[in-house]
């Protein structure tokens with residue numbers, strides 16, 4: 356299948372609204388979300404846990420029905436023709452979806468049969484897709500004997516077996532170690548590079564969104580707070596980011612307080628042993644900032660001036676730091 360003809364977006368959401376439950380217990384998961392992904396691009400839906408990303412994806416993949424609003428995928432209306440949408444998409448949910456008792460090759464073959472693919476085409480396709488995801492050598496192994504990264508790649512391969520023009524990846528790298536994450540990033544970037552596949556991926560990793568997405572839609576508490584390319588979003592913030600690395604998290608907190616007390620330095624964030632803050636002109640602020648830290652006896656590991664990062668973008672548009680939203684989540688989960 357190819358992307359929709361006629362030049363329209365591959366994915367379009369217009370004013371989607373979804374509330375779970377009723378009365379006092381009602382949760383407004385999605386509160387008027389709109390965006391569009393052009394064919395052959397990767398759109399990153401970025402937001403902390405509970406922002407409404409999965410709910411939006413569920414509506415677009417026909418697993419859930421919106422209370423209001425409209426959406427098309429591959430030019431097909433999700434509400435009017437859900438079966439058509441399901442044929443046009445691949446969907447990788449957060450949890451693995453392969454059969455643990457079968458091998459990678461058997462899983463792919465079974466999936467292809469479910470989509471009604473012919474025997475010769477399917478055999479060729481399974482071979483090609485195993486190759487594409489560097490799974491050929493592991494193809495004969497029962498899936499439980501694959502590494503976490505290989506299992507995740509198999510999930511993506513399964514979603515693509517029927518050559519859909521649109522792929523949805525819901526937090527594809529959650530739980531993967533850094534090496535497996537980097538490998539999956541390369542595979543995802545490779546998928547979209549042909550220009551024939553449109554990918555929507557949800558993530559709460561700023562780095563992942565920055566690295567992979569052509570276009571970002573930042574969601575928070577069910578609404579879109581900003582959208583654009585990663586560069587556009589960073590450029591929309593005037594000024595520079597100063598980044599200071601300290602020897603310990605305690606020193607980082609101390610450095611944060613000292614720096615943000617300096618007029619013109621604001622929006623400070625502490626991330627482990629690093630402090631980041633915004634300033635109109637990083638070069639001009641540098642001597643004063645270093646002198647203030649030095650005067651307080653705070654030992655620096657490094658100090659640099661950089662372009663704004665996505666967490667600064669998030670802070671500016673969502674009105675709170677990305678780290679704090681993640682901390683809220685962890686505390687809520689505890």
Ligand SMILES: Nc1ncnc2c1ncn2[C@@H]1O[C@H](COP(=O)(O)OP(=O)(O)OP(=O)(O)O)[C@@H](O)[C@H]1O
Nearest residue numbers: 375376382384402403404405406407408409410411
């Ligand atoms: N089936 C459901 N019933 C009730 N509330 C729900 C349901 N599914 C999601 N929610 C709530 O809706 C809100 C949005 O959830 P959603 O899963 O869409 O967010 P998310 O951004 O995908 O988060 P995560 O990264 O944790 O998957 C949250 O407050 C969540 O608790």
